[in-house]
Amino acid sequence: MxxxxxxxxxxxxxxxxxxxxxxxxxxxxxxxxxxxxxxxxxxxxxxxxxxxxxxxxxxxxxxxxxxxxxxxxxxxxxxxxxxxxxxxxxxxxxxPGLSPATAAACADPAALRALLADRTVPVDDPGAGPGAPRVSAETVVLDGEIRIAAITRTTLGPAPARQPLRHLVHAHDGLLHNRFLRLAVDRTVHALGLTRGVLHIGLTLTDRGPRVTGVTPYLPGDLIPLLVRRATGVDLAQAAAALATGEVPDTTPTRQRAAAIQFAYPAATGRLDHLDLSPDAAQEPGADRMILTQDTGSHVTEGRHATADDRLALWVATADTPSACEDALRRMARHLTAHIAPFATAA
Missing domain, CATH: 3.40.50.20 (Rossmann fold)
Known part of the structure; x- marks a missing residue:
């Protein structure tokens, strides 16, 4: 081998x-x-x-x-x-790799906030409120060079769970050129002592500037690497593999598009009796994929209290602009049908 x-x-x-x-x-x-x-x-x-x-x-x-x-x-x-x-x-x-101390700090939200604040990194502000926009900087670090490969904009669902409803990546996102966001990312990387790796740095956009909410020091989930590749051509997964082996990844953008993913959550808490996806969804302009992520017979929790494990389906669209992506997501959503029997009825 x-x-x-x-x-x-x-x-x-x-x-x-x-x-x-x-x-x-x-x-x-x-x-x-x-x-x-x-x-x-x-x-x-x-x-x-x-x-x-x-x-x-x-x-x-x-x-x-x-x-x-x-x-x-x-x-x-x-x-x-x-x-x-x-x-x-x-x-x-x-x-090559993270230090165990850095990996452990990133896994502990309170410890991470304290570490970043001690090094003058602007951390999340409780006064920002739940309505503050959430974004993440998909960041590649190589021997001191810090490159923001993409910005992911996240739309959250209702409280208290506030699970992600949608992620969107646009190759021409204006935040790529925001010097305050860039400064927050740079300070975060330096505070953690990172010299190479692929990071997912979460931020809120407040009236006091971008504030860091968390750091994932490995590839992000929710198919965000797929969105980045579809929108920009940058392959975060292969970049992570290259960095882990001591090689230099190619992070040159080769596409200038937009890509988005949407998740369906249960409308009620109960037993999922029916879940169906019409094959016509694949024929919608901009459709990349649409996948059922739940089995009938499962017990699911409605969206306000749901976790990622309660999601019924996901679908991905690509287009030239964010608005065209969102239109495609709406068209694709019409091909999903679900029925949930509330627990009292199911019993």
Whole structure:
């Protein structure tokens, strides 16, 4: 096997995780560290190491033994659950990666806010209110050079859950040239001592300027890497693989479009009795994909109190402008039908 990368955990949600695995595997052989890889992941793999990434010490020992027989080039994860383990393993093998302390700080919102505030990074302002726009800077860091590859604008649902309803990426987003947002991103990267990696830096846009809400020091979820690739041509998954192996990624934009994803949440709490997607959805102009993410018979929670696990479906559209993307999303939504029996009725 030629110089593979180790991926800690494939993920368990095919609709979201398969894209990243496919893109990484297109660039370099992937050995998955996972005790039970899902069937959909197997075609992308060059090998498997049957170890539980959640058992940090035991997994590290298994990986070191594996690395003694194979020339491992890098360690990756796109799971917050395994970020610290990936950092420790990369360090043990002398490979590029986060420090365990940085990975742990990013996983602890209170510790992260304290660390950033101590280094004059503008952190989230409770006075901004729930209506403040939420965005994220999809950032690539290489040896001190900080590049914002894309801006993701997120539309949130109703309180108290305020789950994402939609993400949108536009190659010509004006925030790419906002010096205050750029300053917040630069300060965040320097405060965390990061020298290479792909980051998802969340921010609120307040009347006092952009304020950092969180840092994901690995590839973001919700198919955001797909949106960035469709809108700009920049492949964040392959960039992450390159950085993990000590190589220089190509982050040159090759497209100037817009891409968006929308999620459907239950309208009521109860048993999902019917969920259907018309095949005509694929014929809508701008349609990229539309996927059901729930099974009939499942118990689901209505949108105000929902989690990402309650989502019924997702759909992705691409177009030349954000407004055209949003029009496409609305047209595609008409092809989804669902019926939920409230618990009292279901019983």
């Amino acid at each position: 030629s110089q593979p990368v180790l991926l800690l955990g494939a993920g368990r949600r095919r609709a979201y995780d398969e894209f990243v695995l496919t893109r990484v595997a297109a660039a370099r052989p992937v050995v998955l560290v996972d005790p039970a890889p899902p069937d959909w992941a197997r075609p992308c793999l060059a090998g498997q190491l049957a170890a539980d990434p959640g058992k940090d010490g035991a997994t590290a020992s298994a990986v070191v033994r594996f690395a003694a027989r194979h020339r491992v080039r890098g360690v990756l994860t796109h799971s917050g659950e395994y970020a610290v383990a990936a950092a420790r393993i990369a360090g043990q093998l002398g490979l």
